[in-house]
Amino acid sequence: MGSALLVMDFQAAFLDLFDDPAGVVDRAAGVLAATRDAGRPVVHLRVAFPPVGPPVPAANRMFGQQFRGRMIEGSPDVAVPDDLAPRPGEPVVTRRRTGPFAGSDLAPVLRGLGIDALVLTGVSTGGVVASTVCAAADEDLALTVLSDAVDDPDPDLHAALVGGLFPQHARVVTSAEHLAQGRAR
Template sequence: MKAALLAMHYQNDVLHVDGKVRVGVAADDPARPRLIASAARLIAGARANGVLVIFVRIAFAPGYADCLRNCTLFRRVAETGAVLDGEWGAEFYEELAPLPGEAIVTHKRNNPFWASGLEDVVRSTGASRLYVAGIATNHVVEHGARHASDLGYEVAVVADACNTAQAHLHAASLETLAMLADVMNVDEAVAQMEAMP
């Protein structure tokens, strides 16, 4: 079985203590270093075992003309000046950034597959199993896992490489996703990757 990893929204505005987006990690959350360490172990484990890593980012053009403001989440993004393409906030968090040659996909909705080309990139890997991780669990991770499941992929959500600013929302999202995906931790995911032929 061939696999790929979707590493989603590990960006400065989403993950850095000075970032502008607070739906994934609260500003004073002591879990931040654990999340970063878990995500780093997952990405390193994938690379070491030949599992292609696809880095998914959200970013909008200057002026937010491409930001659909039909919901509170995206209205707040535009109001705060978050994840603006070309700015520090939209860049990948340094410890979790892609290496030269690794795939990067930019999207502009909750669903990372929507009008982003992600489906084509995933298909080009030949993977039948997708490991999914990122921030926030109840937004991009859940949307991505649901869409990947609907496309027919075997999906694994790597819980300790995901987070929300409110722990109960993280737990609720994982409970829901357990009907569509395998929910596991980084050590379990990397062990699976190591066992793949």
């Protein structure tokens, strides 16, 4: 079994919520490059909805209200910065809920790759990252959260999750600490 880097939701609509997402994007890109150089698996997780079909119910505050009519497959909302874009052969898992496993192919992709541990990068800390930490812990996956390669538009929420909730389920380190420990290799 092995570990994979999970690159989550670095998409235009989410990055637009930040005053300056460059730092988190650069740190995630650095870890992504090191992981690829080491020949380790990378899995991309993203949100995208089909252009036709029933809308997400309004009871879903995130996708049924805040992002209603957005994150449509092929739209600028789902674009990813070039430094974080998937390469051929890297799995891309599309989901339609905050949770990484709900209605997606993430679990079978991870099983197929022989993955029992995840290193997490992504936005936002209070959305997909928190959901992934909790859900992946329930799936008995070993977790590492890169505290500076995840971010949230609300810095207080980010700090509370990284310093409070996440250490209950995951190893929490900076991207530099992760790379210095040779974890991408």
